Amino acid sequence: MDIVVLMKQVPDTAALIQISEDNVSIKTEDVKWVINPYDELAVEEAIRIREKQGGGKVIILTAGAGSASATIRTALAMGADEGILISDPALENSDPQITAKVIAAVLNNVNFDLIIAGPRAVDDDSSYVPAAISEYLGVPLLSTVIRQEISNGKIQCEQTVQDGSIVLEANLPAIITTQRGLNEPRYPSLANIMKAKKKSIVTKTLADIGLSSEQKLIKTKIVSLAYPPRRNAEKVIVEGASAEEKAARLLNLLQDKAGIL
Amino acid sequence: MSNNVMVFAGYTGAGFKKSAFEAVSEGRRLANRLNGVLTAVVIGSGTKETALELARYGADRILTCDHPALEDFDPDRYTAILTDIVKQYPPAILLLGSSYNDKNIAARLAARLDTGAATECLEFALDSDRLVATRPLYGGKLMAQVTLEGTPQIACIRSNVFPIAEDMKAAEQVMIEPNLAEPKTRVVEKKLKNSDKVELTEADVVISGGRGMGSSDFSLLEKLAELLGGAVGASRTAVDEGWRPYPDQVGQTGKVVSPKLYVACGISGAMQHLAGMSSSECIVGINRDPDAPIFNYADYCVVDDLFKVLPALIEEIKGQQ
Structure with missing residues (x-):
């Protein structure tokens, strides 16, 4: 069973994000890059499926800047088998549509039974x-999965929806997206970190996969970036001698001053 | 080139999602500025009558696809139907709501039609009749202005951001015969709690609990949320502890909410949590720790034990009703 994990590296959610001089990209020098948290679940699930099925390989696929090889290496240390990095200067300020096209172009030439991805990346959301x-490759998509089972060329997934969950079934090959709760991603052991250094990461350019000029590809273009207006919190300390008094005072403030409730 | 606006109004068996009304209202405003016609599209089972509700929010034309086979959302079926509609009634702009299904369709349609799409939009401007959408990046740390290539320009709105406005039109309803694509997935079982609870991202009031809850007993929060017609959320810690289900998580790795009132109970206020709730209109923090970072972002700071404050607050509200 060959599984492709779509992985993206994103700034750590605690990182300070600063706008570059060009006003359409961010300063990347001091950013700490991590695997998109949802994609970490995808890597873990792929490894578990391979272990359970007792064969096949887990391929990490990333489209992005060259530095993404460090996060691919982390996934290899978790237990993935090989990495593919699509790296091209033309991908510098790409959009999700380019990413999807690039990934689909690569997957047209890779054998896989299952694709696992995060439902969204926490950077561009x-x-x-x-x-x-799913659209480009014509494979079924099962979203926000918390449990999956594979047998006889089929995958059954429990997906979270508002108010509960739905169990869906589809034929393989398919693409599934992760939801928090699917698993607990492992930490790479020192031995596996060493082993990962010998694993292969293949780097390809857009030309290698038969795609060219990015200008024609960009569909969603960032024209400017700005910092959001700072939230002007009132920071009113709700006074009172007891919790009861504070509760009464809070309700009063919400109704009279804030005009809600 | 058409100046028309189309809105895909997300429908569930229980009726329209609130974001459907928000999208139609915003679609009306854009159509007015473009001097275009606003078309609403409703796809589902039992939609014929309900679809007419959209005239109240300014739809000039309501395209309705009503078929029992469309009861369960299926991305391939819905996308095929919407693609046919977009080709028959080509709009300049196509708006959708904020649900996962809406985003799923938006992405597929954009891929099929090779046109630009943006999700989580907070604001729209027009520049020579082209859309300029504002959407957050990096969990709201930045705001991006984006333009969309191609036609239609596809945009999903974020919940609870665009005002719902009534603007009654004598809408014409057109029934659409569905082109039923073969579904690629089959529903095996539905495990739904079947409650009439408000969806977290659509709620006007959100009461969230964090580490300070100490256990999975969220009954005080449930009670308060019920009294105020709101929903219960949770911090990442509360979810990681297994106290609340994952879909309840508010934050950069969970849901983004912008209710009128957000009450953070026993939540310290980590950066990734703030990313999910700082656009709330009014924030109340209840925490025993006076140095909790949440108090830097709260409008009203209650420094006390939440297990004493919440019961008192519930009694106060009950006393008034």
Whole structure:
């Protein structure tokens, strides 16, 4: 069973994000990059499926800047078998549509039974790529999965929805997206970190996969970036001699001053 | 080139999602500025009558696809139907709501039509009749202005951001015969709690609990949320501890909410949590620790034991009703 994990590296959620001079990108020098948290679940699930099925390989696929090889290496240390990095200067300021096209172009030439991805990346929050890949490759998409089972060429998944969950079934090959709760990603052991250094990461350019000019590809273009207006919190300390008094005072403030409730 | 606006109004068996009304209202405003026609599209089972509700929010034309086979959302079926509609009634702009299904369709349609799409939009401007959408990046640490290539320009709105406005039109309803694509997935079982609870991202009031809850007993929060017609959320810690289900998580790795009132109970206020709730209109922090970072972002700071404050607050509200 060969599994492809779509992985993106994103700034750590605690990182300070600063706008570059060009006003359309961010300063990347001091940013700490991590695996998109949802993709970490995807890597873990892929390894578990391979272990359970007793064969096949887990391929990490990333489209992005060259430094992404460090996060691919982390996934290899977790237990993935090989990495593919699509790295091209033309991908510098790409959009999710380009990413999806690039990934689909690569997957047209890779054998896989299953694709696992995060439902969204916590940097651009687009939720675009998995559905577009499903569309480009014509494979079923099962979203926000908390449990999966594979047998006889089929995958059954429990997906979270508002108010509960739905169990869905589809034929393989398919693409599934992760939801928190699917698993607990492992930490790479020192031995596996050493082993990962010998694993292969293949780097490809857009030309290698038969795609060219990015200008024609960009569909969603950032024209400017700005810092959001700072929230002017009132910071009113709700006074009172007891919790009861504070509760009464709070309700009063909410109704009279804030005009809600 | 058409100046028309189309809105895909997300429908569930229980009726329209609130974001459907928000999208239609915003679609009306854009159509007015473009002097275009606003078309609403409703796809589902039992939608014929309900679809007419959208006339109240300014739809000039309501395209309705009503078929029993469309009861369960299926991305391939819905996308195929919407693609046919977009080709028959080509809009300049296509707006959708904020749900996962809406984003799923938006991405597929953009891929099929090779056009630009943006999700989580907070604001729209027009520049020579082209859309300029504002959307957050990096959990709201930055705001991006984006333009979309191609036609239609596809945009999903974020919940609870665009005002719902009534603007009654004598809408014309057109029934659409569905082109039923073969579904690629089958529903095996539905495990739904079947409650009439408000969806977290659509709620006007959100009461969230964090580490300070100490256990999975969220009954005080449930009670308060019920009294105020709101929803219960949770911090990452509360979810990681297994106290609340994952879909309840508010934050950069969970849901983003912008209710009128957000009450953070026993939540310290980590950066990744703030990313999910700092656009709330009014924030109340209840925490025993006076140095909790949440108090830097709260409008009203209650420094006390939440297990004493919440019961008193519930009694106060009950006393008024």
